[in-house]
Amino acid sequence: MIQASYLDWNNSVPILEKAYDAGLFALIIGPKGTGKTSLVREFAKRKGAKLESINFSLRTRESHLIGTKTLTNGTVSFDEGLLVKSMREGSMLYLDEINSAEADVLLRLDEALDDRRQIALKESTGEIVNAKDNWFVIATINPLTHSGTKELPPQLLSRFPVRISLEYPPEDIELEIVKKYVSEDNDSNLRQGIKLANTLRQAAAVEELFYSPSLRETIAFGKLLDRKVSPKEAAVIVFGNVYAQWGNIEYQKVSDIITSMFGN
Ligand SMILES: Nc1ncnc2c1ncn2[C@@H]1O[C@H](COP(=O)(O)OP(=O)(O)OP(=O)(O)O)[C@@H](O)[C@H]1O
């Protein structure tokens, strides 16, 4: 897939620059599909930094961060995890959805992200690994309403003193972003799809609907228009049908909104 260039509409890159220069770790907070991962990739690219990523989930273990003992031909060795590796390399470490991990996993991060920026490999030799000077860490968290997310322990939160909030962009900017991914000139239909997405986002925000569409959906809507799907049909496919999983009443609510915006 082509990687469209990142549109830094809320000036996050200059803030990340300053955090990087000051050696302050950064946290990006925002709902799904608002461009958090794309922002981090863009920033790493601009810095020419190698990016090591860990995508946290309930299944993430300490060993993913620190490493695991392996036995090959009777010799025990230690395969270092991404946290240790990135500290040694001085690369950029991206901790994605850090608030979906278990608390015990996060405990080991406290140690490394402390001002001393070092970690003791008590799992292997006990060696103390010091991070290279240019080591930089960016984490993302999804808002707490997101299923499976937990509150980040305050002492870990305090290790990311630069916080960037990334929300859904204003409609004009979302149009500009979507247009990076489509080839046809279709502004008025694209605008209508973005408007629909925002109507659904607002309804989800006040818990009138169970699901809030992201930029992925507005981009998908644009791509279907490119493939000559009619705006109404694309709206039903991308925005409408998903609500059927919460039953007919939910589905009907959204169908009515789509019909009012796109006709019968
Ligand atoms: N400012 C932007 N400029 C260009 N493309 C963008 C921008 N924001 C979002 N996108 C595009 O929208 C899609 C979703 O973005 P991305 O994956 O970065 O979001 P995310 O916040 O990391 O989502 P999640 O929370 O689900 O991981 C991607 O295709 C991305 O390229």
Ligand SMILES: [Mg+2]
């Ligand atoms: Mg992401």
